[in-house]
Amino acid sequence: MRLRKKTRERLFIASFLAGPLAVYIIFVIWPYIETFGYSLTEWTGVAPPSKVVGLKNYVDLFHDESFRHALWHNIFLLIFFPTITIVLAMFFAFMLNVGGRRGGLGGVRGIRGSGVYRVVFFFPQVLSVAILVILFQALFETNNAGFFNGILIKLHITDANHPWEFLNSNTFVLWCILFILVWQWVGFYLVLFSAAMQQIPRDYYEAALLDGAGRIQTYFKVTMPLLWDSVQTAWVYLAVAAMDAFALVANLTPGSNFGGGPDGHGEVLATYLMRNFQTAGKAGYACAMGVVIFFITLILSLVVLRLTRRERLEY
Amino acid sequence: MSEHGLPADVSRRQMLLRSAAVAALAAPAAGLAAGCAAGSGSSPKTNPSTSGSTGSGAADPKNPFGVKDSDPLDVYVFKGGYGDDYAKAFEAMYKQQHSGSNVTHKGSQDVTGDLQPRFNAGNPPDVIDDSGSKQIKLDVLNKGGQLTNLDKLLDAPSIDDPSKKVRDTLLPGTVETGLLGSSMFSLNYAFTVWGLWYSSTLFTKNGWTIPKTWDDFMTLCATIKGTGMAPFCHQGKYPYYMMVPLMDMVAKNGGPDAQTAIDNLEPNAWKSDAVKNSVEALYMLVDKGYMLPGTEGLTHIQSQTQWNQGKAAIIPCGSWLENEQLAATPADFGMAVFAMPSLSGDKMPATAIRAGAGEPFIVPAKAKNQAGGLEFMRIMCSKAGGASFAKTANSLSVVKDSITPDIAASLKPGTKSSNDLYTAANGQIINWYYLNWYSAFATDLENAMSQLMANKIKPDEFITRAQAAADKCAADSSIQKFKRPTT
Structure with missing residues (x-):
């Protein structure tokens, strides 16, 4: 029997995808399914689960105040982190690529020294999180030996007996984390947006310039709309990163076993999950948390993609 | 979350403050399994008097475990707050006693990552300092039948005085910390004040x-x-x-x-x-x-x-x-x-x-040179071993009277001071x-x-x-x- 052409084509493609798909199922999908299974049990994490408790972990989660606090902290990051990062990265990318004074190729070029800035802005991306942690620990040190506090005290902005608390402040700990996240990621999205901007044909800018458009108008009427795909991608990635923020919070905020302090004010879902999983011996409960975080992130990505869907312009 | 294998001195702090804890925690948890532990452990070997009468070479107080000089010894040490120089010093002492033996040493922080595959493959090191935040939990190892019962170490003659058992040369609380059920499975060596x-x-x-x-x-x-x-x-x-x-x-x-x-x-x-x-x-x-x-x-x-x-x-x-x-x-x-x-x-x-004992040392049940591992521990439990630890790790060990006045004089001031503080406490220990x-x-x-x-x-x-x-x-x-x- 001869298969229809379309079916044969599909089989041909599937034969190539079988390997990667198997790897994906074994190492990604299956662990998710397992996590869901474990979330229905009472499990200490060091010995096989002792009993099935159904949805009890999820019910407990619903009543867990610490979990709710952590969720709100992630939502805080979710609102501010992508917004600030994208706005800054877009601004810098624009300045580096088309923000310069007139002249140059087709009347469009970046500001003076843009090549240097591009490299400098990318630096934070090259640093590993371990180095970031050490760096910001020294910058945010809470006594007069700290970098920021040292300056603040020298300038008499703060009193040497009451240095700023930074990461140890109930109020500002999340802002400090936000600051570091933005600092860390702006450079990456700057490069992403730069690449996208360079794809935009120069004639568009020339035309805009000829029509008498200023820098701001060019930005909003030409650059922004044509970068929409990149922004959409950035938004999804940044939203996922905001739901995580594990490494920085676990290492920089006060508290033993994955930070989260002071007194829970720096806690995010990922650190709360890990503390339950590894320290408190509540691995089943932590798995339930993992499942909830998975769905939140999934829904979030879908919502972002759906809301930002636009007609695509080919050039 | 891919980055959580990260740096963090935190983990080391954790291990230092809680190393005693881990072992202590393991004890009551394993209490549930005490019945079966006692059952399987009731082979003649756990009883020193019978093994003394049946075994031929076991009676030698210089070599109670029958170590063969030709067998290599594989040592794995958690390299945390105490470093691993102290372990190298023990290895030198071991080589001196068993001339010709080949000792391999590894000091690292990722105990689970390094050793879990080796345990599974039935090829574990002969003696392990199983500590730190990536410690393999002792009750888990015990459940899997991976630990050697160290009662035979406790009942072996001490290096310093063969008429004494090793058990009697350790500070009070040491054996208890290492108990899983009714037998000791880990030797918690560092004494913290x-x-x-x-x-x-x-x-x-x-x-x-x-x-x-x-x-x-x-x-x-x-x-x-x-x-x-x-x-x-x-x-x-x-x-x-x-x-x-x-x-x-x-x-x-x-x-x-x-x-x-x-x-x-x-x-x-x-x-x-x-x-x-x-x-x-x-x-x-x-x-x-x-x-x-x-x-x-x-x-x-x-x-x-x-x-x-x-x-x-x-x-x-x-x-x-x-x-x-x-x-x-x-x-x-x-x-x-x-x-x-x-x-x-x-x-x-x-x-x-x-004050309390921490830093659990174990001998895997499937160690190739189990006798060598036990002998290594017996060396650790000698006065010379305790003194060496005090000097190389700048900390006290659980070995009784290992800090003689002349050693005390050469100790770093903080170690000496904590030793004095422990002596002055005269058994009044908070737990x-x-x-x-x-x-x-x-x-x-x-x-x-x-x-x-x-x-x-x-x-x-x-x-x-x-x-x-x-x-x-x-x-x-x-x-x-x-x-x-x-x-």
Whole structure:
């Protein structure tokens, strides 16, 4: 029997995808399914689960105040982190690529020294999180030996007996984390947006310039709309990163076993999950948390993609 | 979350403060399995008298385990706060006794990553320091039949005096810490002493004396503050450091009753006078401005370095402090430690301190050179072994009388001082169990402590929060409950 052409084509493609798909199922999908299974049990994490408790972990989660606090902290990051990062990265990318004074190729070029800035802005991306942690620990040190506090005290902005608390402040700990996240990621999205901007044909800018458009108008009427795909991608990635923020919070905020302090004010879902999983011996409960975080992130990505869907312009 | 394998000194802190804990925790948990452990362990070998009569070479006190010099020995050491130079020193001693034997050494932090595959493949090292945040849990190993029963080590003749058993050459509490059921499966080797640390040079220069009572301590703090130096600093980023002095004071002031009530999560345990007195006393340090400004946000390294630099006079810590601060400590610093000052009406003497065994060493059941592993431990348990550990790891070991006066003279000042402090305590040792049994509860306490030290809550609220945390833990049926042993 001869298969229809379309079916044969599909089989041909599937034969190539079988390997990667198997790897994906074994190492990604299956662990998710397992996590869901474990979330229905009472499990200490060091010995096989002792009993099935159904949805009890999820019910407990619903009543867990610490979990709710952590969720709100992630939502805080979710609102501010992508917004600030994208706005800054877009601004810098624009300045580096088309923000310069007139002249140059087709009347469009970046500001003076843009090549240097591009490299400098990318630096934070090259640093590993371990180095970031050490760096910001020294910058945010809470006594007069700290970098920021040292300056603040020298300038008499703060009193040497009451240095700023930074990461140890109930109020500002999340802002400090936000600051570091933005600092860390702006450079990456700057490069992403730069690449996208360079794809935009120069004639568009020339035309805009000829029509008498200023820098701001060019930005909003030409650059922004044509970068929409990149922004959409950035938004999804940044939203996922905001739901995580594990490494920085676990290492920089006060508290033993994955930070989260002071007194829970720096806690995010990922650190709360890990503390339950590894320290408190509540691995089943932590798995339930993992499942909830998975769905939140999934829904979030879908919502972002759906809301930002636009007609695509080919050039 | 892919990055959580990260750096973090935190993990090392964890291991240092809780290494004793892990082993202690394993003991009651394995108590459930004690029946089967005893069953499987009832082979003739566990009984030294029968093995002595049946075995031919076992009677040799110089080589009780029948080590063959030709067998290589594979040593794996967790390279944490104590480094791994001390293990290399033991290996040299082993080679000296068993000339020609080939000893391989590995010091690393990722115990689970390195050794889990080797255990699964039936090819584990011969002796392991299974410690740190990536420790393979001892009860898990035991359940999988991976641990050698170390009772035969305890019953072997001591190197120093063959008429004595190794068991009798170890400090009290060591064997208990390593028990899983009724047998010892881990040798917890490092002996840690907690207290308040200071520079004796600084104190002598200023004519300051060690305070015995809390009132003396407050007077001293006022004097120190008068000189422009901060009297006290602490590792605020990790609030459990300050929980140690607090709970030492509670134990001293309330005695065994207060300790039993808290460890057993009894209702209103935290409402006792002992807790109230202690929290209020400790809060004075904050209230009177005796803290180094900003210390509540410093890491252990930051605060300890400030202390080394003379920015603050006193810091609470365990005896790993000296080795940890080796590079930052000025040569004439004269590191020393004193016990928590006493409150009026204390039920324990002022010299009482917190101390315990940690750093579990094991011999895998499937080790190729099991005899060599046991012999390695027997060397560790000799006086020379203990003395070597004191010198190379700058810490005390669980070997009794290993610190002879001439060794004491050559010890680093902090190690010597903690040894003196332990001797002076004369068996009055403070022990808390809740820390190892109920980690979520301990975290809640630490959160409250962070707020007390940042002056965001007052002692009353701290006590209310502590009691609420205890009640929450007691009511949580998913947490296995234990009872404090009555001694």
